[in-house]
Structures are given as structure tokens and as C-alpha cells.
Amino acid sequence: MSLFSKLGPQGRALMGPTGSGSSFESYAGRKVEEGPQELDYLINDLRNSSQSMSVNKVLGYMYHYLPFVKVEHNLRLVFASFLNNPTCFTPGGASFESNYQIIEAFKAITDKKLSVSQPTIPVKTWYTVLFQELDHFVAYDIHRNSWKVLPILSGILLSNSLRDDLYSNPNMIEFGWFFGDWDSKAHDLFVKALGNTLAAYNSDDIINLSLLSLAVTYKRDQDITSYTPSVSVSFLITRLIQLIFANTSYSLQVYEKFFAFDINAANLHDTLNSEVMNKPVVKHLNRLSFLLESYYRVLPINKTGFDLIMDGLSKIKLFNASLCTRTQDSVFNHPNSIKDQSVLHQQFWFFMKNIFFSECIIVQGIMTRFLSVNQSKGFSIFSIFKETYNIESEYRFIALKVVESFYHLNHILVNIGQGGFDSFNFVYYLSLELIFGAQPSIVELEKLSMFLLGYPNVNLNADVINFNPINRGRVLFVMGLWENYLQKNSFNNDYIKRNIFPICFDVVNNRGIQAYEIIEAAHSVLLLCFSNKRVNKNLKELMEYIELIVNQFPRILSAQQLSIAVESLGKQILSNPMVYEGSMYANSADEFLEFINFKCLNTKSGIPISIKASDSMFTSAQPIGEIHAESTMKSLETKxxxxxxxxxxxxxxxxxxxxxxxxxxxxxxxxxxxxxxxxxxxxxxxxxxxxxxxxxxxxxxxxxxxxxxxxxxxxxxxxxxxxxxxxxxxxxxxxxxxxxxxxxxxxxxxxxxxxxxxxxxxxxxxxx
Known part of the structure; x- marks a missing residue:
């Protein structure tokens, strides 16, 4: 059979007449109209795209044709022509960002097909034809064609929820089994193509497109190793870190563009979407983070795995430090910036929140790996002295790196609030538990705290604290570390006396500081200093601090804060009073009580205080927002x-x-x-x-x-x-x-x- 006889009417029209005259006879003896048809032009444009043809235009053709095609043969012909389109699928041609649009386009195409009402090819036939063409395309040249089918399959699979709502769920017998089988075969083809694409010899654009296709296809409850059984986990983690954090064009580093936008620009919203918010990595940041989290969970327990984690955390820390520094020098580092109603400020802080949440997800995968390993070790002598000891020692280094990394993002947590960040609480407190599990890591935390609170990271000048939210966020983070440090049994009294107490006391005693959250956090640290039985207390310092607290009410401290502080400190003095010799007071308890009595007698009656401020407790610098002092005031609201x-x-x-x-x-x-x-x-x-x-x-x-x-x-x-x-x-x-x-x-x-x-x-x- 000749090629001419195999072609449809449009294909034969492209070959031209086979005899004289202006018309020719078709394979079935039917008359074929003179000249090419609209479909022939489409096929020609797909197979022989000009240099001016863009990916957007090609995908526009597909969107306007595929959902409405009525002839199965034409569907095969057009789809096969698209798979051979040089604009979209020439290696080294279109970029990662351009080819990402294939995912979006095929989701839109599939959604349209599922909802179209006019007579077209049946949905089951449509799905069958597309899968067969993709399967044959990969089989024809598995190494060259595998990467091309990944974004198409991802786009189609993204429509599964709509497909199931319209077809599978209402009619399980007709559609449920069919689509279940189709999904299984599509998964196998996706895994096959992915395994032949994720290799170092492919370009960055191809690898990044494949990883993004995997991210939008993978579901968190699935076994990630079933998608990439033959690909090195180390290779995947390295490339994902690079994709999310390292590339200056389309990774999270696009935050730099916020600093160049004009807040008064006419089309600011559209510009923000096109240049930042709709970038592939930004748009699918959560999916990419969950993917990286899953790979960290299954990373082998060995020296290579530890080095890979430390390298990834180092890159994230450098990214965070750069982000923090750039934000500090920008218009967004303003006391009222989070309340600003401009589109630019709203989008910026929304982006910052997404960055913070994505990093929590990633680090959660690292920490979960540690927990799962320890739970599976048991208590054999070999696991204790060989593997468990090594991984716990390694994870203390990891925990220190995690703490340092989140220090640079604490201004985000302070600005957007702490609600809904259970993942952060998990990684934060687990990191501290690991650090406090051994004396060497505690010493490292002491050194790290002073480094993070010193120049050039932090300036404790009152004006800087008052008008620099990022500076305040850093100070709060370190004070949160100190709160945890003081609640452990392995702290260093000399470190508290030389560093923690003088710094916090200077903060609360500085009348120029108007940032009350800093003052309250410093108070909560000082109260822990004095309430801890193992801390060596100086009675003179204690009395000076009590007098300071009383004098700060009600200008700074609320009624409940005053009660908590007086009760916490009084409990320490009254439980073990120091006997005086040659003094007007019998002991320290007598001096303390006389002081409080004097203040009460000299406080005038009838001076109102803010009722709203009266019901607040000391704000902690930790993610959990209140210091849980055993105060009588806490029980007053109980029934x-x-x-x-x-x-x-x-x-x-x-x-x-x-x-x-x-x-x-x-x-x-x-x-x-x-x-x-x-x-x-x-x-x-x-x-x-x-x-x-x-x-x-x-x-x-x-x-x-x-x-x-x-x-x-x-x-x-x-x-x-x-x-x-x-x-x-x-x-x-x-x-x-x-x-x-x-x-x-x-x-x-x-x-x-x-x-x-x-x-x-x-x-x-x-x-x-």
C-alpha cells in the first residue's frame, strides 16, 4: 500500500495532485477538494515551526483544537505532529520556563475536554489515543523522547480531580475502572520516561522541567522511591536545592525583583504576577518542597548523606542571610510595612511567608529522617555504639545549622504571626532538644548565640531596635534560644552571669527602647534566670530588678505581668531568705516584703489603668507565645x-x-x-x-x-x-x-x- 493511500484527506492534499487537472481521486474513490485544508496548515505549522513561532502560540493551537476534535485519526495526526514540534521539543531550544507552560496548557486542554458539551470524540477514546501516542513516541527513541512526554503527562494528571468528579464518581462501572487502569499505565510510562531523563548528561532546562513535572505529579502519601528507583537520591536532592534556591533567573532568588518595582506603577499587579508570582518555582514551591522533603526522608544513613544535608543547609542559610540583608536595606523593613495596603507590600510578605513555610517543610524531612532512623534501631548494643551514636552526633551539627538558618528568617515569623506553623515548631524544638543533648553542642550554641547577637548581625542601640523590625526579629530569636537554654539542666552559670543577664538587664533598663516586645522578651529571660534554682543569684541584682519591674508598671508592664514578676521573684526570695547582720532588715525576705509594702502604701488610689493591657502575660520570644509561670493570676479565670x-x-x-x-x-x-x-x-x-x-x-x-x-x-x-x-x-x-x-x-x-x-x-x- 502506497503512502498516498495511507494518508487522510488533509495529508493527501499536502502531497498535491497525482495526475493532471485541478483535482485528484482519494484512496476510497472520493473526490478531494483542491488545495490544503485548515487542519493541514495546523499540521504543517506544528512540524515545521518558523523561528518566529513561540511556545505560547504552539500551545494556543493545541488548546483550540484538541478538546474539540471529532475524528480520531485527526487527533492522532495533530498530537503526533505536536510531539515532533521543534519549538517546544528541540533539546537546547526552548527554556525551562517556556516549556513549563506545556504542563499548564495540557491541564487546561484536559479540563476543557472533560467539560465540553458538543459532540466530539468520546472521553475514553481521547485518553486512549493520547496515551498510545505518548507510549509509541517514547518507545521509538527512549533516550531522546522521554523528557518530552513528562510535562504532557503531568498536565493531564493534574486534571484527575475534575475528571473523577465528572466521570468516575458518578459512573464507576463505565469510567472508574477505565481511568484507574489508565492512571496505572500513565504512572508506569511516567516512571520509565523519568528514569531515562534524570541524568547528568541532559541540560539544566530538561532536568529542571522533569523535576517540576515530578513535583506536580507526586502525591505526598506515595512512596517517592517508586518514581525514581534507579536514580541517585543524592543527585536528585542536589538538583532540587539548585532549582529552588540557586538559579538567579527562576528560583526563589526572584525576590530580588521586589526591590526594583515602583510601588506607583500602573500595571504593578500584572507585572508582579508575570515576573515573580507566576514563575514556575514560585507557583509550585509547596510541591517542590514536599518533593525535596520526601527525598531527604529516604536519604541513606552514611557520611555521604550527612555531607549532602550539611551542604544543602549551608546553601539555604546563605540564601536566608542574603534575603535578610537585602530586606533590611529596603522599603519593606519599616515598622508599618506589614500593615501597608499596597499590592507590592502584600505580595512581598505573602512571598516571604511561602519561603518560610517551604523551608519548614524541607527541614522537617531532614528531622523526620533522624526520628525514623532512631525508631527503627531498637536497643541492640551495635546500634547504640555504632549507628545511633554517629547519627545523633551528626544531627547535633545539623540542628545548629538549622537554628542559624531560621535566625535569618525570624523577621518573617514576627511580621506574619506564628499561627499555623506547626512544622516550624517541630523543627525548632527538635533541633534544640538535639543540641541540649550533649555538652559540646551546648557550648557551640553559646558561641553561636553571642555571634548572632553581635556586630554586624545585631545592633542593640535603642533607635535601631525601635525602627528596624529585622534587627528586632534577630534579637527576639536569640532571646528565644536563651529561654530554652535556661530551662535545661546543663547550662553554664558563668555564661549566664557574663552574657545573658547583663544584656537582657540593659535592654529592660533602657528607657529609650520603645519596642515593647523586646522588653517583654528580655523580662521573660530574666525571670527565668532568677526563678531557676540552679542559677547563682546575686541578691543586690535581684532587688534592683524587682525595683525596676515595679517602676515600669503601668507605663510598660501590665497588671498581670507585674503580678507574675513579683510572684516569681518573691517565691525565690521567700523560699530561702538570706540572713543579714547589722542591718535594719532581719533577712532578704523581710527586705523584699517591706519594699513591696512601701510601694503599695505609696501608690495612690483611683488612678485607672488600661484594662486591655491588664490581661496580657509576658510575651515569650519562643514560638509558643507565653511564659507559663505558676502565677496565682492564671487561676483567677477558672470556674x-x-x-x-x-x-x-x-x-x-x-x-x-x-x-x-x-x-x-x-x-x-x-x-x-x-x-x-x-x-x-x-x-x-x-x-x-x-x-x-x-x-x-x-x-x-x-x-x-x-x-x-x-x-x-x-x-x-x-x-x-x-x-x-x-x-x-x-x-x-x-x-x-x-x-x-x-x-x-x-x-x-x-x-x-x-x-x-x-x-x-x-x-x-x-x-x-
Whole structure:
């Protein structure tokens, strides 16, 4: 059979007439119209593209024809012509960014085909023809043609959700099994083509296009090794790091373009999309990150794997440091930039958030590898001394590198908020746990912290802290490290005394600093310094710090922050007071209590404070936003319950305890007082006295009653509204927060010495 007889009408028309005249007879004896048809021009353009032909134009032809084709033969002819198109598929011709559009185009083509309503080729036939052509195309020349089918298959597979909604789910018998089988064969062809494409001899454009095709095809719950069983994981990780972070044209380094845009440009939104947000790597950043995470999970446990991880983290750290430096010198490093409503600022911080989240995903894969290895090791003597020890030692170095890398991105976390970053919390706290697991890595963290807080990384000048958000983000990150450091048992007292305490104290004592989040973070670090029993405390420094805290209320510190600080510090002093000789005070506890008493007496009544500020705790510099101090204030919002002190202590009532049954019925149980429901102080005197009241559970027994009298005197010296509120808070502490011994003394003092029932103290409060 001749070639002429095999061709369809359009193909025979291209060959020209076989005899004289202006027409010729077709293979089936039918008359063929003179001259080429529209389809013939399309095929010719696809197979013999001119130099002026662009990838966009070729894909435009495909989009306008493939979904509506009515003849199976024509579908095969056009699709085969596209596979041989020199504009799209000549190695070294079109770039990675141009060829990426094939993925988008075939998703759009498939979506259109699935939803088109006019009579066309049946959907099952359409899918069958395309797969057969792709399969034959790869088989014809597996080494040259494999990379060409990957973006096409990826684009088609991206439409699976729409396909299943329209066809498989409504009609499982007719379409479900067919598409299930088609997906299986498409996966096998994709894996076959991918294995013959991901090789060092191919160009960067081809490898990057293949990796992106894999990223949009791979699902996170799948086994990644099933896609690339014969390709080196090290090779894939190296190329993915390069694709995501290293290329100046289309990797995440396109953030540089933000600094050149004019905020007042007319078509700024379109320009941002075309030059930044719609770049292939940016658009599919999450998919690429999940892909890299999966490869890190399966990276072999050996020296090569460790070196590969460290090299990748080093490149990410350099990227982050450069990003941080460039942002610091830009318009985006402005106190109100995150609140700016301009398109440029919104898109910039959205991009920064995506970068931060993608790195969390990548590092999560590295850390998960460590956990999975340790869980599978068991407790054999060989795993402990050979493999487990080595990998834990290596991961301490990895953890230090992770901490240093995220230090450069902390300004992003501060600007966009910490909600929804569970991945970051996981990698951050796991890294710190690894670091604190051995003394050498702790020493390295101490050195790293001082390096990160020193010049040229950070400037602690008040003006710089106030007006440089990136500088503040770096300071907060280091203070967060110190908070964790102080909560471990393996810290260095000399390091705390020489570095942590003086730096943080200088920050909170600097009246020029207006960035309250920095002041609060420094306070939370200092409170941990003083509350930790293993830290060597200087009483003079402690008293200076207490005085500083009291003087900063209410200008800087809220009522609850004041209460937390006074209680935390008071607990330390009152639990182990230092005896004085030749002093007006008997011991340090006496000096501390007299100081608080003096401040309460000299705080004027009736000065209102901000109610909104009163309910805030110290903001921690860590991802978890509050310091969890054991404060009496924390329990104030809990629902009142009947609390029997004797039952709570699970011992018999002492014989000399005042029999509760003999007291007037209305005052038997503390909770029977109908006290005012207000729990938050509204004036500065209420807040100051309340912090004094909250020290009652820690008063030494030897002076317990004497200080109850002084506290009561301070309360009685307040105005009527303050007195009413403070009595209710005082009784709440006496009735709910004391141990058995103090409870006995307090009840006797309340009912016998103060004669609360006879004087109607409880009833006076209950009338409110």
C-alpha cells in the first residue's frame, strides 16, 4: 500500500495532485477538494515551526483544537505532529520556563475536554489515543523522547480531580475502572520516561522541567522511591536545592525583583504576577518542597548523606542571610510595612511567608529522617555504639545549622504571626532538644548565640531596635534560644552571669527602647534566670530588678505581668531568705516584703489603668507565645469550685483546727461568699496590692500572721471600690491557694482575730 493511500484527506492534499487537472481521486474513490485544508496548515505549522513561532502560540493551537476534535485519526495526526514540534521539543531550544507552560496548557486542554458539551470524540477514546501516542513516541527513541512526554503527562494528571468528579464518581462501572487502569499505565510510562531523563548528561532546562513535572505529579502519601528507583537520591536532592534556591533567573532568588518595582506603577499587579508570582518555582514551591522533603526522608544513613544535608543547609542559610540583608536595606523593613495596603507590600510578605513555610517543610524531612532512623534501631548494643551514636552526633551539627538558618528568617515569623506553623515548631524544638543533648553542642550554641547577637548581625542601640523590625526579629530569636537554654539542666552559670543577664538587664533598663516586645522578651529571660534554682543569684541584682519591674508598671508592664514578676521573684526570695547582720532588715525576705509594702502604701488610689493591657502575660520570644509561670493570676479565670483544703491534702484534719461546723452557716465554705465577679484590677493601686496579696502562699510561717495584718492594712487604706475588690481577691487567696498549715493560721486569723463574721466583712463584699 502506497503512502498516498495511507494518508487522510488533509495529508493527501499536502502531497498535491497525482495526475493532471485541478483535482485528484482519494484512496476510497472520493473526490478531494483542491488545495490544503485548515487542519493541514495546523499540521504543517506544528512540524515545521518558523523561528518566529513561540511556545505560547504552539500551545494556543493545541488548546483550540484538541478538546474539540471529532475524528480520531485527526487527533492522532495533530498530537503526533505536536510531539515532533521543534519549538517546544528541540533539546537546547526552548527554556525551562517556556516549556513549563506545556504542563499548564495540557491541564487546561484536559479540563476543557472533560467539560465540553458538543459532540466530539468520546472521553475514553481521547485518553486512549493520547496515551498510545505518548507510549509509541517514547518507545521509538527512549533516550531522546522521554523528557518530552513528562510535562504532557503531568498536565493531564493534574486534571484527575475534575475528571473523577465528572466521570468516575458518578459512573464507576463505565469510567472508574477505565481511568484507574489508565492512571496505572500513565504512572508506569511516567516512571520509565523519568528514569531515562534524570541524568547528568541532559541540560539544566530538561532536568529542571522533569523535576517540576515530578513535583506536580507526586502525591505526598506515595512512596517517592517508586518514581525514581534507579536514580541517585543524592543527585536528585542536589538538583532540587539548585532549582529552588540557586538559579538567579527562576528560583526563589526572584525576590530580588521586589526591590526594583515602583510601588506607583500602573500595571504593578500584572507585572508582579508575570515576573515573580507566576514563575514556575514560585507557583509550585509547596510541591517542590514536599518533593525535596520526601527525598531527604529516604536519604541513606552514611557520611555521604550527612555531607549532602550539611551542604544543602549551608546553601539555604546563605540564601536566608542574603534575603535578610537585602530586606533590611529596603522599603519593606519599616515598622508599618506589614500593615501597608499596597499590592507590592502584600505580595512581598505573602512571598516571604511561602519561603518560610517551604523551608519548614524541607527541614522537617531532614528531622523526620533522624526520628525514623532512631525508631527503627531498637536497643541492640551495635546500634547504640555504632549507628545511633554517629547519627545523633551528626544531627547535633545539623540542628545548629538549622537554628542559624531560621535566625535569618525570624523577621518573617514576627511580621506574619506564628499561627499555623506547626512544622516550624517541630523543627525548632527538635533541633534544640538535639543540641541540649550533649555538652559540646551546648557550648557551640553559646558561641553561636553571642555571634548572632553581635556586630554586624545585631545592633542593640535603642533607635535601631525601635525602627528596624529585622534587627528586632534577630534579637527576639536569640532571646528565644536563651529561654530554652535556661530551662535545661546543663547550662553554664558563668555564661549566664557574663552574657545573658547583663544584656537582657540593659535592654529592660533602657528607657529609650520603645519596642515593647523586646522588653517583654528580655523580662521573660530574666525571670527565668532568677526563678531557676540552679542559677547563682546575686541578691543586690535581684532587688534592683524587682525595683525596676515595679517602676515600669503601668507605663510598660501590665497588671498581670507585674503580678507574675513579683510572684516569681518573691517565691525565690521567700523560699530561702538570706540572713543579714547589722542591718535594719532581719533577712532578704523581710527586705523584699517591706519594699513591696512601701510601694503599695505609696501608690495612690483611683488612678485607672488600661484594662486591655491588664490581661496580657509576658510575651515569650519562643514560638509558643507565653511564659507559663505558676502565677496565682492564671487561676483567677477558672470556674469557682468548692475546695476543701483538708480533702485536697488527703490527710485528717488537725485537732486544733477551728471546727468549720461551729461557724455561722453563711460563712462555712469560702465559696458561699457572693463576692464581686470582677477579677481584673482596674486601678494601679489594685494591681500593686494584688501582687502583694498573691505572695501570701509563700510567706514564711514565722511571720505569716504579721504580714497578713500588713496586707490587710494596705487593703483597708484603699478607697471603697478598691477595698471591696481587694478583699474579695484576698479571701480568694486565703481560701483556695494555701497549704494546710497556712490555711489553719489564715482561718483562725480571719474568723477569730479579725472577726470577719461579726464585722460583716464578707457581707459587705457580698452586697456588691
Amino acid at each position: 469557682k469550685q468548692n475546695i476543701n483544703i483538708v480533702a485536697e491534702n488527703k490527710i485528717k484534719k488537725p485537732k486544733d483546727l477551728v471546727p468549720l461546723g461551729m461557724l455561722p452557716e453563711a460563712t462555712v465554705a469560702p465559696t458561699e461568699y457572693n463576692f464581686a465577679k470582677r477579677l481584673v484590677p482596674e486601678t494601679s493601686r489594685e494591681a500593686m496590692v494584688l501582687s502583694f496579696v498573691n505572695l501570701v502562699p509563700y510567706l514564711p510561717l514565722s511571720v505569716f500572721l504579721r504580714w497578713l495584718e500588713k496586707i490587710f492594712f494596705v487593703i483597708e487604706s484603699s478607697n471603697h471600690s478598691e477595698k471591696t475588690y481587694l478583699i474579695s481577691m484576698f479571701w480568694k487567696v486565703l481560701s483556695e491557694n494555701l497549704d494546710l498549715n497556712r490555711c489553719e493560721l489564715a482561718y483562725r486569723w480571719w474568723y477569730e482575730t479579725k472577726k470577719a463574721v461579726a464585722k460583716n466583712i464578707g457581707q459587705e463584699v457580698s452586697r456588691l
